[in-house]
Amino acid sequence: MKVLFAASEAVPFIKSGGLGDVAGALPPALRKKMIGARVVLPLYQEIPQELKDTMHFVKEIWVPLAWRSQYCGIFEAKVGQVTYYLLDNQYYFGRRGLYGHFDDAERFAFFSKAVLEIIQYIDFQPDVIHCNDWQTAMIPIYLNHFYKTIGDPYKDIKTVLTIHNIQYQGVFPDNVTEYVLGLPREYFTGGYLDFGGCVNFLKAGILSADWVTTVSPTYAEELQYEFYGYGLQDIIRTERAKVSGIINGIDYNFNDPEKDPHLFANYSIDDLSGKEENKIRLQEMLGLPVNPNVPMIAMVTRLADHKGLDLIASVLYEILSEDVQFVVLGTGAWEYEEMFRKARESFPTKVSVNLAFNIDLAQKIYAGADLFLMPSKNEPCGLSQMISMRYGTLPIVRETGGLKDTVEPYNEFTGEGTGFSFHDYVAQDMLHVIRNALKVFYEKEAWTGLMKNAMSKDFSWNIPAREYLALYRLITGKR
Secondary structure (H helix, E strand, C coil), rough: CCCEEEECCCCCCCCCCCHHHHHHHHHHHHCCCCEEEEEEEEECCCCCHHHHHEEEEEEEEEEEEECCEEEEEEEEECCCEEEEEEEECCHHHHCCCCCCCCHHHHHHHHHHHHHHHHHHHCCCCCCCEEEECCCCCCCHHHHHHHHHHCCCCCCEEEEEEECCCCCCCEEEEECHCCCCCCCHHHHHHCCCCEEEEEEEEHHHHHHHCCEEECCHHHHHHHHCCHHHHHCCHHHHHHHHHHEEECCCCCCCCCCCCCCCCCCCCCCCCCCCCHHHHHHHHHHHHCCCCCCCCEEEEEEECCCCCHHCHHHHHHHHHHCCCCCEEEECCCCEEEEHHHHHHHHHHCCCEEEEEEECCCCHHHHHHHHCEEEEHHHHHHHCCCCHHHHHHHHHCCEEEEEEEHHHHHHEEECCCCCCCCCCEEECCHHHHHHHHHHHHHHHHCCCCHHHHHHHHHHHHCCCCHHHHHHHHHHHHHHHHCC
């Protein structure tokens, strides 16, 4: 089985969000399942020079795109056991920023076409091209229209498209159909591309791919409804027979409380003593009163509406009326930054606000906090709740997307569970669950059991890789 993973970003080369983490972590995990997995991404200007120095030039080709042919340099690099192809075109990618340019339709149409073109020139003929988000969603439609008729090496290739966040769809004016994409007008008028009079890359990919995945089973179900589907819910419903959800994993080498160099003290599920030391040292570091018996609630997040910040705004002072400490790390909307600043002014011994992006502090918070608050309005997968459980910090989440799929609510009668959850997007429901969690915190035997339940869960990439392998076998008929 050979899989070519096409993505617009990938760790360690370049990253702007969760896609970069997935593209960096899933292919190595697939290789452990005896899959030949390679990655292709653009050669951006902003890739660090030390990584560019590890690449070697393979070949120069010309990529046909509508009325033009554009240069594409194929470079190859190896990270661990995974081979990466980086496609060079300075006009498209020799600029600052990955996305948000006036010609993004052309940039990523070029990249999608180039991914297919290079297959004729590299020593890797994939059984599956695994596409990710709108930036590579044109690959299935290009494969079907231009390349299948060529025969080998294209005729048997299958495509998988993963939707990481359906809010981002690649929507452009309808005139890009022929002038930029080089597709006949009937692809627009026939419905593959048309989205309210505009071209929609993601819609085209959903309709054209052999299979569509999302990053959690619940999110795959939610996308069939207007609240979550962002205009594509009818398309998802129509194609639901080929839509499934697979939870992302987290990096178990980086997120390891036994070895994490960012921590004040390392600890494990069998020896939790370092957990309390991390809390005490974190309290000292943040200028909070040192008291391990006061429950600490933490958030490491973008300060944005869809992260549930409007719920918190409604009941923040009620939360702070409890005997708690509240720690925030993140940046985002001014109104939420200001909300937490004012809370810190009103409760200086209870609130620590850190308006920054700081990996070192994030890891210290995951290890030192008792509860991790994540009341998202929507959350396709979510990684923070899985990281917090890895460190024995119990999540409080709303039951949506990957949060619902990964956090098992506490059952006081059986002791089962890995955290706390609420269903409706209602501030008082969230507050009720927070108060319940605070009560359980003082039931030390139950709390320790919950911590160990959470830490024993396997959120590594091993399980997602196994599920993707089963999917590749299903659509290719290979074993």
